[in-house]
Amino acid sequence: MRSACGTAALLLSASLTGCGDSPQSALSPHGEGARRVAALWWLLFGISMVFVVLVTALVLWAAIYRRGSRVRVRMGSAQRFVVIMGVVIPTIVLVGVYVVGLRDLRALSDPRDPDQLVVEVTGHQWWWEVRYPEGGFVTANEIHVPTGRTVNLRLRTADVNHSFWVPGLTVKTDLVAGRVNHLWLRTGRAGLYRDQCAEYCGLQHARMAFHVVAQPPAEFSAWLAGQEHSATAPAGGLAARGLQVFQTASCASCHAIRGTTANGRIGPDLTHVAGRRYLAAGTIPNTRGYLGGWISNSQTLKPGNKMPPQPLTSEQLQALIAYLETLR
Numbered sequence: 001m002r003s004a005c006g007t008a009a010l011l012l013s014a015s016l017t018g019c020g021d022s023p024q025s026a027l028s029p030h031g032e033g034a035r036r037v038a039a040l041w042w043l044l045f046g047i048s049m050v051f052v053v054l055v056t057a058l059v060l061w062a063a064i065y066r067r068g069s070r071v072r073v074r075m076g077s078a079q080r081f082v083v084i085m086g087v088v089i090p091t092i093v094l095v096g097v098y099v100v101g102l103r104d105l106r107a108l109s110d111p112r113d114p115d116q117l118v119v120e121v122t123g124h125q126w127w128w129e130v131r132y133p134e135g136g137f138v139t140a141n142e143i144h145v146p147t148g149r150t151v152n153l154r155l156r157t158a159d160v161n162h163s164f165w166v167p168g169l170t171v172k173t174d175l176v177a178g179r180v181n182h183l184w185l186r187t188g189r190a191g192l193y194r195d196q197c198a199e200y201c202g203l204q205h206a207r208m209a210f211h212v213v214a215q216p217p218a219e220f221s222a223w224l225a226g227q228e229h230s231a232t233a234p235a236g237g238l239a240a241r242g243l244q245v246f247q248t249a250s251c252a253s254c255h256a257i258r259g260t261t262a263n264g265r266i267g268p269d270l271t272h273v274a275g276r277r278y279l280a281a282g283t284i285p286n287t288r289g290y291l292g293g294w295i296s297n298s299q300t301l302k303p304g305n306k307m308p309p310q311p312l313t314s315e316q317l318q319a320l321i322a323y324l325e326t327l328r
């Protein structure tokens with residue numbers, strides 16, 4: 001399968017990103033929706049290969065036995081050939097593929113599972129807001145899901161259209177202004193899946209990634225319980241000073257931290273920001289250095305994003321970093 005996949009990628013090197021076990025590939029499916037998409041892809045690929053071989057053989061045949069050579073083609077049999085190869089066979093193939101596609105569409109429209117975990121995802125230019133009604137909290141850019149359970153995603157947008165695409169787990173679904181779209185996913189394999197906004201949505205569309213973290217149910221429950229807690233105020237020191245800066249500088253007008261007075265809604269909720277793997281929708285790893293760079297001038301890392309450069313003294317910046325790093 002892997003070598004066939006490599007050949008396919010080489011031959012087409014088309015719009016599919018990566019192959020094999022790459023973290024963002026539609027050809028290494030680990031969820032039910034993605035498995036159907038991959039199966040359909042291989043079916044179409046197989047059919048096209050049959051025709052590529054057939055047409056190549058016919059072209060070679062025509063080149064070798066061209067007009068004037070010994071072989072004589074009768075008009076009647078040539079017409080029959082065109083009707084069969086040009087009308088009958090394409091009709092059978094296209095109707096067949098259409099029926100298979102319809103079957104997949106039907107299966108994907110309903111997970112047939114009453115026990116669903118609801119997750120609400122809202123697209124923003126250029127990050128993802130993730131709400132868990134079950135836990136009553138909001139997070140960003142990282143969607144945790146339990147393995148083996150159906151996750152019912154409700155997709156909205158706060159501004160322009162975006163598209164939610166987890167190639168390794170399920171099909172692509174648009175986030176359309178003014179409506180809620182539904183999508184479900186289910187996987188049996190724990191792991192980290194990288195995903196991407198798949199609808200051009202402005203300047204930083206390419207840096208609007210997110211991650212799905214699939215965890216065994218017990219691990220997921222522990223994560224959920226952790227997220228439900230509000231942030232605890234640091235007892236003293238640099239971190240306590242950082243909280244003070246956060247609440248008095250502009251940060252609080254755009255960001256919320258549960259347990260503090262900060263309740264801005266323009267940017268991601270930061271209550272557990274230190275627990276996330278990446279910052280700014282997959283743009284930078286969540287390390288101390290990048291965090292500091294982001295806060296002082298995020299425009300150098302993600303030009304055009306909606307967080308303006310922050311005029312902070314180095315003392316304020318150090319305090320903010322110390323505080324944000326306590327938010328696990």
Ligand SMILES: [Cu+2]
Pocket residue numbers: 123126161162163197198199200201205208
């Ligand atoms: Cu987008």
